[in-house]
Amino acid sequence: MSENIASIQKRMQRKQANTGGDHSVHQITAYEVAALVVLVIIAILFIFPLYWIITGSFKNAQDVIAKVPVWFPTAPTADNYVRLFARPAVRWLINTVFLCAMSMALTCISASMGGYALAKKKFVGRTVVFSVFVCAMALPKQVILIPLLKEMAFLKLHDTLWAVILPTVGWPFGVFLMKQFSETIPESLLEAARIDGAGEARTFIEIVLPIIKPGIGALAIFTFITAWNDYFLQLIMLNDTNVLTISLGIAKLQSELSNDFGLIMAGAALGSIPIIIIFLLFQKFFTRGITMGAVKG
């Protein structure tokens, strides 16, 4: 919190300095112009794949395989989408949304409680628990997939969406992030609640939750986006056509009809546009989540 305020103050000061007749001092150098030009060109290259997905999804069969690329669909068609929805694409989307929403809800509940305990409860073994959480984050997530597959088969959860949800909730990043946010809760507030005779549950709900709400927002959006795009885990756990996610659906389209780019792009658009919209809507939360989650060396 205090860090944020400090940075805002700094920005304000800088803005004032910039507007306060500093223009004559600061001359735009040739380097800055050149850098900006290069930056814009690179930015266009970063946008291009998305542009190509969207325009490609509206191209007709000839435009898609034209020798000279058709930069903008000349005769836009919805045919690719019609063919996409002839497949169980809606099902893929529903599965994905369920998976992401469940992962998000469970992660937020368990991580906000765990993060608060790690930050404010002086229980025996706290340091050990925290160290294990941090170390686990540095390990490659995919390495545990082999035993995880066996475990899910044992629990009879293989080929259900829960096989993806449970490991996502278990990933320690959320607890770590919520600990960072919980550190900002003033000790005096908790003390006051204790003196007022508030129980642990009430303190958590009435004092802690309102303070760490921005953190929960950040974690929610972060988990949602990560779960949406966690292709490897989905690939291993989900085979049945009834439980395919949108990512797996697109991959399936690609492996079945490798040169039907129009249809594949329609799938890619369906898989990416919703999550991009969500990202743009909640961008502020997301950025804060990433920044707060950075381990300060």
Added chain:
Amino acid sequence: MQKTALRSGMTVNMRQARRRENIAGYLFMAPSLLFFLGFVIFPMVMCLVYSFTSYTMTEFSFAGLANYQRMFQDAIFGKALINTIILVLVSVPITCFFSLWVASIISKMADRTTSFFRCVFYLPVVTGSVAVTVVWKWIFNRYYGVLNYLCMSLGLINRNMNWLGDPSTALWCILTILLTTSVGQPIVLYVSALNNVDQSLVEAASVDGATNLQTFWRIKWPQIMPTTLYILVITTINSFQCFALIQLLTSGGPNHATETIMYYIYYNAFKLQNYGYGSAMGIILALIIAAFSALQFKLAKTDNG
């Protein structure tokens, strides 16, 4: 008399308080610990156990270090290791340098412009690895790809290249896509780190007549060092785990030119059902990543003086 009574009363109270704190702490921890132990720690331990077994569809028996020995004789594993290290050694420095450069430009802009560029560079991450990969597959396509058309028009090549099918270019194609999907997060982190640099020091330096470059290296760089370190570590982990790109674009081919450890683990464990061998490679990968992270921490410490 009274004093001792008071003291013992205090300790009982304190002991009770401590016990309450313990119980409350673990109750709050319970849900996350349950998920964490059940679906992260337990599989990790089992991974280690599996790595000492011969575990396939039909058999499950103790095999000692056989899996580890096999790795050293496996030429494809060697190739995968080399490719993975190439990916890491090329992508990590470029990602860090590029994102620092972008952040240093956009952090000076108006808030709206900063957040616009931040979004643009984050776009490939949000779009998702599968969507990004399928569109790149089209862009790289030998007959219908934009890349061939552009290179032909610019006179860079005189016949259509099979970018993903040619052992000499395939890995570089993967690397390009990997780079576009890994700079997003570092840029966000660097922008916020640069905004948090102590402004009074920067002003003092410019009063003393320091050039922009001097100010950067002497004042800003040391202050953003923790961020750099964090970015190095996460980018390294990401590059080591590069999987979706490989699986969807080349399946490790042509002729293992794009084989990476992560893909080879997947291939062995989930295509050949060779769980023991796959787990052993996973353990080695985890150790390599840990070693790289430790090395980066050490270098950063000495660099910082």
